[in-house]
Amino acid sequence: MDRYITNFDTKKLPEEKVEVVVIGAGIAGLSTALQLIKLGIKPLIISETKIGNSNSFLAQGGIAAAISKDDDPEYHYLDTIKAGKGLCIDRNVRVLVEEGVERVIDLIKYGVPFDIENGKIKLTREGAHSKRRVLHVKDKTGSAIGKTLWEILSAENVHIGVEYKLEEIITVNNKVAGIIVSKRNSKYFIRAKSVVLATGGYSSIFLRNTSQYYISGNTLSIAYRSGATLMDLEFVQFHPTALDLEGFPAYLISEAVRGEGAILIDDNGERFIDELKPRDEVARAIFLKNLEGKKVYLDITPLKEKGINFEERFPNIASMLKYVGLAGKTKIPVSPAAHYTIGGIKAQADGKTKIEGLFSVGEVSCTGVHGANRLASNSLLECVVFGFKTAYSVFVHNMNNDFVKIPDIKNQGSESENKSHLNNEIILNLKKLMWEKVGLIRNKESLEEAFKTLEQLEENANNNYLKDIINLAKAITVSALNREESRGVHFRKDFPYEREEFKKHSILNKNLKINLEVS
Numbered sequence: 332m333d334r335y336i337t338n339f340d341t342k343k344l345p346e347e348k349v350e351v352v353v354i355g356a357g358i359a360g361l362s363t364a365l366q367l368i369k370l371g372i373k374p375l376i377i378s379e380t381k382i383g384n385s386n387s388f389l390a391q392g393g394i395a396a397a398i399s400k401d402d403d404p405e406y407h408y409l410d411t412i413k414a415g416k417g418l419c420i421d422r423n424v425r426v427l428v429e430e431g432v433e434r435v436i437d438l439i440k441y442g443v444p445f446d447i448e449n450g451k452i453k454l455t456r457e458g459a460h461s462k463r464r465v466l467h468v469k470d471k472t473g474s475a476i477g478k479t480l481w482e483i484l485s486a487e488n489v490h491i492g493v494e495y496k497l498e499e500i501i502t503v504n505n506k507v508a509g510i511i512v513s514k515r516n517s518k519y520f521i522r523a524k525s526v527v528l529a530t531g532g533y534s535s536i537f538l539r540n541t542s543q544y545y546i547s548g549n550t551l552s553i554a555y556r557s558g559a560t561l562m563d564l565e566f567v568q569f570h571p572t573a574l575d576l577e578g579f580p581a582y583l584i585s586e587a588v589r590g591e592g593a594i595l596i597d598d599n600g601e602r603f604i605d606e607l608k609p610r611d612e613v614a615r616a617i618f619l620k621n622l623e624g625k626k627v628y629l630d631i632t633p634l635k636e637k638g639i640n641f642e643e644r645f646p647n648i649a650s651m652l653k654y655v656g657l658a659g660k661t662k663i664p665v666s667p668a669a670h671y672t673i674g675g676i677k678a679q680a681d682g683k684t685k686i687e688g689l690f691s692v693g694e695v696s697c698t699g700v701h702g703a704n705r706l707a708s709n710s711l712l713e714c715v716v717f718g719f720k721t722a723y724s725v726f727v728h729n730m731n732n733d734f735v736k737i738p739d740i741k742n743q744g745s746e747s748e749n750k751s752h753l754n755n756e757i758i759l760n761l762k763k764l765m766w767e768k769v770g771l772i773r774n775k776e777s778l779e780e781a782f783k784t785l786e787q788l789e790e791n792a793n794n795n796y797l798k799d800i801i802n803l804a805k806a807i808t809v810s811a812l813n814r815e816e817s818r819g820v821h822f823r824k825d826f827p828y829e830r831e832e833f834k835k836h837s838i839l840n841k842n843l844k845i846n847l848e849v850s
């Protein structure tokens with residue numbers, strides 16, 4: 332995978348020197364940046380997209396924390412561990428649920444306008460949570476949190492460079508020296524003591540996905556090339572209920588709709604699954620109906636019967652339904668779509684990775700906190716809790732380290748143009764392949780076929796971006812092939828059961844070799 336590393340001659344590029352650069356302006360990046368400010372370090376934030384155009388700002392359902400009087404972090408811990416099917420890293424789950432309460436209180440104090448009922452924060456129950464513990468701002472929770480964080484950062488004059496893309500992480504002897512970014516066709520070198528990757532997940536590598544389509548996870552390949560370890564890439568969460576209407580993207584219909592009472596029915600109007608079971612089970616049940624040629628609908632009649640005003644409780648979803656011509660309809664056609672990626676850059680709860688000075692936080696990271704299956708609304712929590720902690724480990728790193736000197740390197744002249752990746756035919760074929768062969772239900776044959784095709788696609792890849800995406804796809808496929816069992820969101824038709832010998836994490840070493848390791 333490292334054979335196409337570009338040796339940029341950093342001396343030839345315009346340079347900026349900063350203490351910390353945070354890459355990504357979703358809730359993970361913004362949370363880290365805000366805490367850095369509180370610690371007296373002003374970070375530079377760069378983002379491929381404008382503020383507001385990240386998956387964080389799409390988050391509908393909410394953020395989980397044990398704040399009700401009949402709840403306790405211990406119950407939240409037990410629910411998270413149960414959903415994770417033996418693969419959660421225990422100490423990180425403890426941090427998530429315990430410090431989660433504190434970080435959510437911070438959000439309340441910052442002014443996030445969480446929904447209130449009778450003077451108290453209103454809490455929803457979502458799938459596999461044993462208590463009502465999901466705070467929400469109607470169905471716009473992510474954007475409400477993101478806007479609040481951004482307002483505070485703007486007031487502190489924090490600078491954000493938008494439309495800058497990460498191209499390369501420069502390391503010297505396993506220490507971060509800085510990054511190369513590009514804007515349009517110009518490249519820049521940002522020298523930094525610490526680099527925080529908060530670049531989101533890779534679900535958009537699958538054809539049907541609920542993600543912002545340009546967030547592609549290529550930064551995982553960049554980090555891998557620079558020496559970081561990737562972990563548990565085969566664990567991709569497919570959301571059961573994304574819109575399934577020809578000509579429209581797979582818009583998410585939040586689990587909270589089922590939490591409030593909506594049911595799933597097939598063409599015959601029959602229920603076929605407990606709607607609040609873990610997502611992977613619900614998603615597979617729908618997918619199997621689809622494979623039988625049946626449509627599945629989310630029936631929202633029970634909400635009306637309970638007196639819930641759908642348009643008021645879910646204004647975003649209601650306006651999307653209006654946009655696609657389903658306003659006022661009670662049966663919404665749905666099917667699964669890739670939604671959240673559990674795997675990522677192996678990191679500790681405080682963001683540390685294998686590379687000194689490189690931190691990874693939010694969906695791009697893998698801290699083992701979700702195990703083999705993420706509990707709904709735990710990912711926004713992960714962004715705020717681990718973002719907060721990452722700021723402290725950046726502080727300590729910067730206190731103890733100088734800027735890294737870069738030895739003269741020969742420019743090999745192999746810098747390729749950063750070609751636009753949108754509407755690229757190869758990418759489209761790759762996404763179809765990943766959906767069909769590496770999607771919800773996998774087996775040895777489909778995975779081997781996918782890997783072979785990816786190798787063929789690689790032969791025509793003419794720029795780093797494409798190579799990074801193909802390599803990420805290969806890494807996911809190899810990880811899924813290696814895991815000869817079914818666990819959590821990873822389902823193998825040829826091994827439809829858990830196997831004790833696989834109760835381990837998939838660690839991706841050099842040349843796509845996998846080691847299974849106990850956490």
Ligand SMILES: Cc1cc2nc3c(=O)[nH]c(=O)nc-3n(C[C@H](O)[C@H](O)[C@H](O)COP(=O)(O)OP(=O)(O)OC[C@H]3O[C@@H](n4cnc5c(N)ncnc54)[C@H](O)[C@@H]3O)c2cc1C
Pocket residue numbers: 354355356357358359360377378379380381384385386387388389390391392393394395472473495496497498529530531532541542543546547548549550583670671692693694695707708709710711712714
């Ligand atoms: C539709 C939808 C609804 C969801 N609902 C919920 C929910 O209710 N509750 C919950 O807990 N979770 C939810 N999730 C999951 C949750 O939103 C994400 O896991 C979380 O927001 C990820 O945040 P992040 O900051 O890690 O990444 P993101 O919010 O994805 O932000 C990534 C940032 O990195 C930047 N970036 C990416 N690549 C590059 C690059 N090469 N160079 C420079 N910048 C780059 C992007 O431009 C962006 O600014 C939902 C996800 C989706 C898609």
